[in-house]
Amino acid sequence: MATALLALCLSAGPVTAAPETAGESRQVEPWERIVLENPEDARSVRGYFRSLSSIPVDGPLWSGHPLVGKYAEAGPDNMARLLAFLDADFPHNHFVLWAVRQLAGREHKDLLLRAVAENEELMPVVLRFGWQREIRDLIERRLRQAAMRPADPLNRVWIEAAVSLEDPDLHQILLNLFRQSQAPERMMASLRQLPPELLRPAVEDVWLNAARRGESGRRAFAPVAAEWGVPGAFEELFAMLREPPEKLMRHPGIHTGPEERRENLRVLITRISEASPGLTVGELLSWHEVNQGEFFYDASRRLWSVREPVIPRSWTSRDGRTLEAVLVGARGPHVTVRREDGRVIVLHMDNLSPADREYVRRQTR
Helix, strand or coil, X not given: CHHHHHHHHHHCCCEECCCCCCXXXXXXXXXXXXXXXXXXXXXXXXXXXXXXXXXXXXXXXXXXXXXXXXXXXXXXXXXXXXXXXXXXXXXCHHHHHHHHHHHCCHHHHHHHHHHXXXXXXXXXXXXXXXXXXXXXXXXXXXXXXXXXXXXXXXXXXXXXXXXXXXXXXXXXXHHHHHXXXXXXXXXXXXXXXXXXXXXXXHHHHHHHHHHHCCHHHHHHHHHHHHHCCCCCHHHHHHHHHCCCHHHHCCCCCCCCCHHHHHHHHHHHHHHCEXXXXXXXXXXXXXXXXXXXXXXXXXXXXXXXXXXXXXXCEEEEECCCCEEEEEEEEEECCEXXXXXXXXXXXXXXXXXXXXXXXXXXXXXXX
């Protein structure tokens, strides 16, 4: 049957279909005519598609006319026929997948839930209709399979499905996958909907692992870690910003030019810190240099901030001598202060004025 249809199709030229609108006509391609005239014969359709080296990407299947329209007429029965085409050796699944996504409706639920087990490209349809709870066990199996093969990337549709279920067991499996991933920064976009109290410890663990993988792993994950306030990651962004352009290009995963990459870093730093968005790269580096050592992560605002400068105060001894210094700390009867020139001095509490002793008690209680 397939051979006869193929021979007939190849020997015949294009035919003109009925006009779509007044004054317009189109040519029906040979491959289309086989499907249009024999849509019930899945074997002949698959056989013909396999015989082709390519199908025109601007053909009518992309525009929904006339093949998709013919399948749309009969509803679920034709959806089953479309799904039958999605076998592993079918070379043009992207055409059929497009048609399935366009035609899928709630009446196809059972068909699609069975089919998604064999073809994960149907998961966007499942997510669109909110059917992921019905395949919760399938999602868990897929996540556990990925855990057995951490080097193989997991399709983000499974991650998004697991996140949306608000299932603590699935969330823990996801976070373990995140910790094991060879490219955790790519998973992060799909994980952002997880509760922050779950995600932050995992981000910290991944940062430690990335640092052990060397410079490339550390710098690939630094933007994510810095956004979550992980110590050291914010400084890593400035180290990258200071690099010469030729080195900036060598980091894995960077497919943009050096100036664009530098601009992306500048925008990221100003977004997650108190630095003014209008600062140039040079001005941003100067801002960092002036405030180096004073940065801290303000979790309430999710921003890197600069500690307020501590103003030296005047310390007075019992005999009236004075000293301009900043309180560093106190332990027992000893008070540690730092002068403006950086010199650290240890004073004895008994040698301070009553006002100074009261100040130390208030600051260290």
